[in-house]
Amino acid sequence: MINKIDITGNGFKPDEAFKKYVEKRIGKLDKYLPRGAKKDVVVKIMVTETDRAHGEKFEVSAAMDIPGGKVIAAKDDCTNVFAGVDLVEAKLTGQIRRFKLEQTPHLQKKSFKNLFIKRK
Numbered sequence: 001m002i003n004k005i006d007i008t009g010n011g012f013k014p015d016e017a018f019k020k021y022v023e024k025r026i027g028k029l030d031k032y033l034p035r036g037a038k039k040d041v042v043v044k045i046m047v048t049e050t051d052r053a054h055g056e057k058f059e060v061s062a063a064m065d066i067p068g069g070k071v072i073a074a075k076d077d078c079t080n081v082f083a084g085v086d087l088v089e090a091k092l093t094g095q096i097r098r099f100k101l102e103q104t105p106h107l108q109k110k111s112f113k114n115l116f117i118k119r120k
Contacts, residue, residue, distance in 0.1 A: 001027045003027075005022065005027065006042070009046070011048060011049035026043055026089060041064060043062060
């Protein structure tokens with residue numbers, strides 16, 4: 001579980017239910033991280049409320065600081081902040097998996113390429 005999650009709002013005040021939901025959804029992303037990077041990850045969630053002519057919209061953005069100087073970021077616009085957290089979580093998951101493929105030598109695409117080469 002990711003322990004360092006900072007939740008802030010601009011025009012939106014995050015309540016306890018929202019904070020718990022974010023900690024539940026974003027906190028479980030550590031299972032996709034490489035083992036050495038799990039303890040020191042810091043996640044910053046920013047929710048910005050934008051009033052539009054056709055109704056309220058929220059912009060949910062997340063930045064995940066991984067040790068070694070890597071920052072993984074995702075952003076989405078939605079009408080429901082809880083749905084926005086779900087969308088941002090899905091985007092972060094894909095980016096973390098790509099990061100892990102790059103960092104872990106035995107999972108790199110080059111090793112899989114040799115499995116499917118026809119040999120004569």
